[in-house]
Amino acid sequence: MNWSATIRTVLLCSVLVFLHYTLRPLLAWRASPDFLIIALLLAAVRVRPGVAAIIGFIVGLASDSLALGAFGAGALAMTLIGFSWSKLKAVFFADHVLLNGFFLFLGKWIYEVVMNVVERRMEGAELLVQIVVWSSLSAFVTAVAGVLALMALRPVLETRAA
């Protein structure tokens, strides 16, 4: 990735992080899009898996600092997702918007599952409902927002060759 692409990626990720802390509170939905996950995907498919893991770790840890319980859970989930995305991109991740949407859905859902399981706030049926209903809904909304963002940003994006 050349310098121009790096700067564009950093700028786009900054915009997504900005949206995460401005648009999300404005929407205040029960299942709102997670722009941090979208930014992580955007960055992860353009860097090496190890760097993607570090980015995920830093983003997750920063997100965890605002919560008193389960510090490190977000870092763990984001590290897993960042590394997996970068690896998948290297293996078979096609540059297809809908496929990106599917992986966004999967990534956000895995993030939610890891957070819910590690935090141990819920158990039994409540945990099942949270994972099946609310996490899935949140992942779907994130995937839709991600697909829209990718479609809108396609002209300025340049993905790393698989």
Add this chain to the structure above:
Amino acid sequence: MARAARFTNRFDLVLFGACILLSLVSMVLPPNLREPVAGSLRRSLVAPLVRLQEGAERWRGAYLTAERAELRRDTLALAAARVPTLESDNDRLRSLLGLGAKLQWGFIPAQALQGRGRIDDFTITLSAGSRAGIRERSLVVAPEGVVGMVQTVDPTMSLAILYAHPDFRVSAMSADGSAFGIVQPHLAKTGAAAPQSYLASERWLLELRGVPFRSTLKPGAVVYSSGMGGIYPRGIPVGVVLGEVKTAEAWARTYLLRPAVNPAEISAVMVLTPQRATSGLTNVWGEIGAVDSATKRIVTAGDSLARQAASAEAAARRAAIDSAVRVYRDSAGREGATTADSIARMVPGAPVVPRPAPTPAPRRDTTGGVRP
């Protein structure tokens, strides 16, 4: 070339493993080691993001306020004839809800931001920190009652747990002080004890546990902090009784409470300074003091009535005993010779001597006994 690729792959795996290891270490860090890391992140990397979120929340608040103002304008336009009444009512309600005016001193207003935006965090970020005077374990209240407690303080922000947080506890009592217990979040039961009717929305409810079995609370009764826990002073509304929860405990009752503060309306809160909390809040929310004094008046009135009834009953008993004693003495004086009869009657086989009918003795405590 292949060796270089293998090296970078291994290097990636090492980085990944290191990140995973650090994440796991972060999760098991004790609070005294975890807090410096989280605090430094909050003060450096996250601080501008939190300010962004604060601005967005302010925008949202302004939008909602504008929407409410528009609705109010429409309503006022429809009810133009009632505007003066509405204005006076509005002023009256504002003065009633003026918690700040009641507190007078020792409070720090702050904006409450939802932590990470996850619905099950049960923590809030406050837009004021140690520079504004907030300390750890400061109380967070709203005009309606208890909101939570500050756990972590940074110079410009602080984190607080809400009443629905699993760690939240407050010693509470009924308004008349007849029932005491511990309020804690209404957590879902798991396993065989799990009620089928448990809903996720019930997670925001509270439980008043450990109420003595002899104390009963009716639905609608307001529960206040009792001041016995050492953190929350007496007299802050905690919740309203919805009903009793059946538990396996045979010696204590558990009541389900609706929180005094609606979680959806936690936006602007007040943080009480420790000095304000220790100086007492009994007169701030008002009802507890009024109810206490009313209860005391009722108890006092009941006591005096009871005393009157008791003294009347005691007088009647004394009169009856006196009367019985007098009757006995009179009878003894008149029938001294018949004592042997009585003894004789008790001896088996003794002849029964018929006695003349006794003459009624004059009784001073009866009006119809003797007349001159």
